[in-house]
Amino acid sequence: MGSIVLEKVKKSFGDVTVIPPLDLQIDDGEFVVFVGPSGCGKSTLLRLIAGLEDVSGGTIRIDGRDATEIPPARRGLAMVFQSYALYPHMSVRKNIAFPLRMAKLDQAEIDRRVGAAADILNLTAYLDRRPGQLSGGQRQRVAIGRAIVREPAAFLFDEPLSNLDAALRVGMRLEISELHKRLATTMIYVTHDQVEAMTMADKIVVLQAGVIEQVGSPLELYQRPRNVFVAGFIGSPRMNLIEGAEARKHDAAAIGIRPEHLEISQTEGLWKGTVGVSEHLGSDTFFHVQTNASAQPLTARASGELALGYGSEVYLTPRPEHLHRFDENGLRIA
Amino acid sequence: MATQHSRSAARLMMAPAVILLLGWMLVPLTMTLYFSFKKYLPMRGDSLERGLDWVGFENYSRFLNSSSFWPSVQATLLIVGGVLVITVVLGVLLAILLDQPIWGQGIVRILIIAPFFVMPTVSALVWKNMFMDPVNGMFAHLWRFFGAEPVSWLSDASVQSIIMIVSWQWLPFATLILLTAIQSLDSEQIEAAEMDGASVLSRFFYIVLPHLSRAITIVILIQTIFLLSIFAEIFVTTGGAFGTRTLTYLIFQRVVDSQNIGLGSAGGVYAIILANIVAIFLMRIVGKNLDR
């Protein structure tokens, strides 16, 4: 019901091509996350799918039919904006009812759907308030409610959590994932936060400068990044990338090893180094170590608390099964 | 956000405003230009039906060479300059004063803003009669109270009188603008300066004044444009006599009193050019702001 296919979709603004021809397939019911650094085109891509921007080339198919020329209102999609975009002069009830009013549904049906959505999102107590009287999280839910009542083929989320504070973000993340399980509708979610991507997605699309770097499940991207960019983007803290002599030992232009895959020992190991700044989170400890393996300091993770003073000597050993190799073009060597 | 659909709709929606303003600008302007090159004195028998004689740039040179021209330039400079100086200087001081914590600030603001909303004919006549009249005006009473001879303001100190009247009207505008600008000054900047050891006076000259310079420029430019075309105040008080005949008033007289349309039109063209020069500066600043 909610499958979306992009064929050779291209977007230019004047002479500047922000998205070169791109293909993508999104299956019905998937939770797809577009992720990438600022300016990579993920929001633009979302808006192209929504119909809020015109494509400069290519086709967009929604459930098999060509939707490229169809205006946003008739694509059967619903969008949750970063700033929520609630109508300030309407009550919550009227906000949620608005799309149904536009669709000319009869009042009884409108009331039923609004009530159902408010129920799912715990908004029933707030139905007669105005957006200005709600907190950020509540406004977020109203925006989602407005999208739900349309019973769309797919939901589009444009960085919905970036305006919320950290604690709220974690809570809302779970709620959105719950919603997805419950409604089983396709969701396309744009974010620059790779943690959100990893925790929520069935499928992640990593974008850079308008180009899809890799499409895959979170685990795939984590375990088998296609290139140096994806390797460095997914996973926090970032993967350590080492070039030069050490990389050549493995027949590669660069090797990568994640902080969690480095064994730390005070007595012996492959790479000798000096501990710099260490970050103690209680659950983990991160060390920034200057080693002989690389000009840049390496980040290593220890589980739990490990006290190593600034300047102390330490040995790091990469676990061979987790070592990634990349060629001179930055592509993964199998 | 814009689709093809929206673009053509947009163009259509702009059309009435653009067409109207285009017409408003072009039609009378072209006519003025046309008349400026012709000899046209309707009272002396010239008529449009019989066709008018082409006189080239004669009107333009006659306007400049007329004995009233330079005095009118002087009057304009005095009046516009005088009002600008008074309104800007007092405006800055008032703005600073109003920015301080004061009881009843709202009401004081209203008191100071009020003159701007009084129509020019009312303020001119109230000042002329109830304040400046040498027999019955307030100033006359005041002067006599101190044992001095009352001044015949509008006949003996006409330019100063006009400056006083117009400044009274425009001081609120300058104050309001400058007050808005002062209040937009990030207090953190001043606090940082204070932490850095700057005295009150230094803080004013090095931080407040530069921040205000932009607003002051705007005030000067906008007021200049409006002040160049002061009319009603002169019309109902001196009628242009006693050295208060500004360029605008001179042109008005050429057209309405002497009915020398050709000459008046040439003068009008000069006025338009002058106003446009000021406008160019103003538009540049506005334009830069639009980009933000």
Added chain:
Amino acid sequence: MARAVSTRRKVMTTALAWAIGLLIFFPIYWTILTSFKTEAQAINNPPLFFGFDWTLENYSVVQDRSDYMRFLWNSVIIAGGSTALGILVAVPAAWSMAFVPSRRTKDILLWMLSTKMLPAVGVLYPISLIFVEFNLLDTRIGLILVLMLINLPIIVWMLYTYFREIPGEILEAARMDGAGLREEILYVLTPMAIPGIASTVLLNVILAWNEAFWTLNLTAANAGPLTAFIASYSSPEGLFYAKLSAASTMAIAPILILGWFSQKQLVRGLTFGAVK
């Protein structure tokens, strides 16, 4: 400021500010006061601040002898009419410039503003010629048209700035929610723009009411608004201060009240956004 200012300083600045405020306001106050005096008491020396007989005779005399109501009505119609017409023309223009901007939008806007800089005296004769030709001289319609044209740039400008403040995402949300252009403007844009439109109307009524060039030169007995009526007091006969005061008070009272509410609009409308 979070720090407390010394009470002494606050008292002094308050006193100074009030003194200056009252001084500046004095002419207006004096006019209103004088309107309630008799003509003889109006020119009394020393000037009477109190201790005179309050009377309303000036107000009735002004109305009886010069049909003040007609001029007032003209002012209302001309100010209201030109503003209404201006809004009608400007709303679509401002909408399209704010929401569907093109590369030329900024230039067009600046050009519109520049037409306001045209010195009226430069086009006085052509306009009066046109007016004679079309029988518009001394008509309210004629004046409505002219005042609409001279204020149109400001109306467009102000609406543009208010529309721009409406978050574009809300309109996009409306579009996603199925609203066509008509519904978008009717149910979402206009309710959100009403405060802005009201402010623009406010400022423009004030500007049109006070306009004193075209209203003086293009009208006579019929369509003259209050500006022209007051101007007729420039060559009066006999004692007239009290009557002038009454006429003036009536002429400026509505605008003083409106002006109280429109300070912010004044800054926005007349500095073209160059001062925030």
